[in-house]
Amino acid sequence: MTAPTPAVTAEPRTDAPGPGAYMESELTSQPDTWAHAAAIAAEQRLLPAHGERVAVIGCGTSWFMGQSYAWLREAGGFGETHAFAASEALLHRGYDSVVLLSRSGTTSEVLEVSQRIPAGTRTIAVVGDAASPLIDLVDDVVALPFADEQSVVQTRFATTALALFRASLGESMTRAIEHAGVTIQVDIDPELVEADQFTFLGQGWTVGLAHEAALKMREAAQSWTESYPAMEYRHGPISIAAPGRVTWHFGPPPAGLAGEVAAAGARFECDDFDPMAQLVLAQRVALQRSRARGLDPDSPRNLTRSVILDA
Amino acid sequence: MTAPTPAVTAEPRTDAPGPGAYMESELTSQPDTWAHAAAIAAEQRLLPAHGERVAVIGCGTSWFMGQSYAWLREAGGFGETHAFAASEALLHRGYDSVVLLSRSGTTSEVLEVSQRIPAGTRTIAVVGDAASPLIDLVDDVVALPFADEQSVVQTRFATTALALFRASLGESMTRAIEHAGVTIQVDIDPELVEADQFTFLGQGWTVGLAHEAALKMREAAQSWTESYPAMEYRHGPISIAAPGRVTWHFGPPPAGLAGEVAAAGARFECDDFDPMAQLVLAQRVALQRSRARGLDPDSPRNLTRSVILDA
Structure with missing residues (x-):
């Protein structure tokens, strides 16, 4: 058995002006990226339909955003919605659709879980990197390249995905x-x-x-x-x-x-x-x-x- | 509105021989209390039947034990089982039975949630204190007074409830x-x-x-x-x-x-x-x-x- 070794997949930083420069520019862009997400109605329509039973899957930050989306979707009367960490997803429950949220679309557990989803379930990836390997494993893709990031500590990709989700549920994002x-x-x-x-x-x-x-x-x-x-x-x-x-x-x-x-x-x-x-x-x-x-x-x-x- | 004020409900300690004396005697009794729980088959039969869709509800430690039980019950093929913190329970999902786990049976959120459970749902309380106010609000009671505790930091009540749950799913507790x-x-x-x-x-x-x-x-x-x-x-x-x-x-x-x-x-x-x-x-x-x-x-x-x- 080979021990897992994390691998760096981001482009190396060559021009960073100082510690946290990427994080700072990315987090301060959030009003703009949220407005963009709220405006892309065609992409919002790719998300699960009203009445479907849905699982939302992610790791780390994406799992937490999935928790928020799941609660809002279910409370809004759109259908029962369960959020899972990819490694702990219970896929035998008979979901109509599964939403896979991943900035990079390369996270091992997300790729693995995407291949365990029962046939007949619609799968939708929400990704930052439109060239990710995940896009070939799902039925539909919502790409948010305008919210992708260079900082390892992600900020705007996660919140922009949540802005997309909130808008898709009919909520105005103007106040946020x-x-x-x-x-x-x-x-x-x-x-x-x-x-x-x-x-x-x-x-x-x-x-x-x-x-x-x-x-x-x-x-x-x-x-x-x-x-x-x-x-x-x-x-x-x-x-x-x-x-x-x-x-x-x-x-x-x-x-x-x-x-x-x-x-x-x-x-x-x-x-x-x-x-x-x-x-x-x-x-x-x-x-x-x-x-x-x-x-x-x-x-x-x-x-x-x-x-x-x-x- | 009156601000919530936590109230002490345990008997005052009068004879404690030193810091953590209750916790020590309680935690070291766990092999005995687990054996007791594994042996009370009649109480185990009060838990939800095979095939039912179940919510398990608790606060703090009881929520965590509910998570373990939910996973084991569903993985064992007994039926879909969701664990909730009492304050965040989603009760509109059409559960066949709800299990309420509470050492004291007096916790405000557990009492409150017990009154929000839709009619027609069977309710089962698993408590340490058989005189708790919760027992009048549910259909069935599993009391584990032999595992009740005096320490504020609970140990054996929680694990003894989990031993009961595991045994009810057909698992031998001998090795544990x-x-x-x-x-x-x-x-x-x-x-x-x-x-x-x-x-x-x-x-x-x-x-x-x-x-x-x-x-x-x-x-x-x-x-x-x-x-x-x-x-x-x-x-x-x-x-x-x-x-x-x-x-x-x-x-x-x-x-x-x-x-x-x-x-x-x-x-x-x-x-x-x-x-x-x-x-x-x-x-x-x-x-x-x-x-x-x-x-x-x-x-x-x-x-x-x-x-x-x-x-």
């Missing part, structure tokens, strides 16, 4: 785009850059955003970060709340949470921006924390742009 | 019980007691055990701990692996994982014990880390035995 236009510019409180620990919380569709915010902080800044459904926080994880630590909620928080976090001595972050615009703010905190620690989120420790296992 | 008989006694490596950080991993039914191990370490020892499906680990979280940190896999690990963790400089923990016996070992590490830090897992910071919100 306006809010992100603000959160790419506001000053970041230095206390957030220096905090010891972050816990991100959400409810319903924003649980996936909380997981994604935590992953950004972990990858970019090697910080201690956690994430949970908000009401689960009191069932154990609140034991970590303390002075110097931050609890950050995406979307309207449950009653009483702010007080409980304050009682534990931690800082409670929450605002009225669209939750995707809040995520942009968390991405910016991750970038600033990364730079403050002398790290480079464009090529972080132990990570590559796409995880490919040698056969 | 034998292995736990070993893992309650083996020496704990001091390096584990001193480690900076733990990441717990699993696949399939052991993903729930990984989440539970992380929660124990967090609650009991206020340690930095994370948990993921094993193949997700390379999609970001492995950025945290470093010397002085531990990556611990429940059950047989995927090919190559040990090498990747070693390459990142972290310690890789994995053995051939039944995964529930491995969890007992993780509980013991959490207890020793708690004591080494001068903490008391029987009444940890910010936590109560049951989370009850004032109306």
